[in-house]
Amino acid sequence: MELIVLGSGASFPVVGDVRNPAGYAAVLGRDVLLFDLGFGNLLQLFRAGVDPSRVTDVFLTHRHPDHVGDLAALLFTLRYDLKPKSGRLRVWGPRGIKRFISDLSKAYAPWLGPRDYALEIRELKSAARAQGRDWTLTCASVPHPTPALSYRLLYKGKSLVYSGDTGFSPELAEFAAGADLFVIECTVTKPSEAADFGHLTPELAIATIEASGCRRGLLSHLSVESARKARKLAHGSRILIARDLMRLKI
Numbered sequence: 001m002e003l004i005v006l007g008s009g010a011s012f013p014v015v016g017d018v019r020n021p022a023g024y025a026a027v028l029g030r031d032v033l034l035f036d037l038g039f040g041n042l043l044q045l046f047r048a049g050v051d052p053s054r055v056t057d058v059f060l061t062h063r064h065p066d067h068v069g070d071l072a073a074l075l076f077t078l079r080y081d082l083k084p085k086s087g088r089l090r091v092w093g094p095r096g097i098k099r100f101i102s103d104l105s106k107a108y109a110p111w112l113g114p115r116d117y118a119l120e121i122r123e124l125k126s127a128a129r130a131q132g133r134d135w136t137l138t139c140a141s142v143p144h145p146t147p148a149l150s151y152r153l154l155y156k157g158k159s160l161v162y163s164g165d166t167g168f169s170p171e172l173a174e175f176a177a178g179a180d181l182f183v184i185e186c187t188v189t190k191p192s193e194a195a196d197f198g199h200l201t202p203e204l205a206i207a208t209i210e211a212s213g214c215r216r217g218l219l220s221h222l223s224v225e226s227a228r229k230a231r232k233l234a235h236g237s238r239i240l241i242a243r244d245l246m247r248l249k250i
């Protein structure tokens with residue numbers, strides 16, 4: 001599989017180090033799975049040369065705008081222009097995601113409703129499983145101010161873990177154990193901010209990568225300050241720093 005980083009930035013674009021908010025595409029043969037779709041990321045998908053009609057599933061980690069801001073843009077595009085090639089789009093997320101998408105659809109009614117394809121919204125509890133044509137996925141709850149999930153995707157013997165937004169949790173390293181690629185957030189630089197806002201510092205993210213024993217770790221969800229610190233701390237070929245439209249073979 002190939003991972004395309006649509007957005008390597010933190011909560012919003014900032015002057016000086018322009019990065020799109022959170023979004024990732026996992027390309028599995030002809031199917032594409034999205035992990036989060038923060039605002040601006042539909043356009044990033046086009047810039048990466050990925051046809052959105054290939055998207056079969058969207059996994060949302062939580063409903064902060066930097067992770068879901070372009071969901072309306074995707075549903076609007078699929079209604080009027082590009083239909084999902086599989087005939088179905090599934091959107092997955094933690095508790096509350098059904099209500100969120102229902103409210104969003106009502107606010108925009110009728111322009112997000114599916115036409116000529118099936119839209120399925122599914123809520124996942126921690127440790128639940130999802131399955132596609134040739135992949136499986138599990139999830140785990142992570143600490144954040146709203147219900148939030150991390151995801152672990154398995155495809156043809158290779159595993160991809162995406163932390164989403166998370167405070168420090170030893171269980172996350174266990175969840176990512178032995179992953180081929182572990183995408184992990186590092187938004188803040190002060191331990192007090194990490195504790196207060198449910199995020200990680202580069203030090204905590206790197207410690208989690210090391211504890212997981214994963215093959216490669218990718219530091220992402222970067223602010224100007226955390227990117228600067230991550231560049232200082234990351235060493236060797238095992239720990240990478242994300243940038244927009246980066247592509248990694250897994």
Ligand SMILES: [Zn+2]
Nearest residue numbers: 011064066165
């Ligand atoms: Zn975020």
Ligand SMILES: [Zn+2]
Nearest residue numbers: 062064144165
């Ligand atoms: Zn968040």
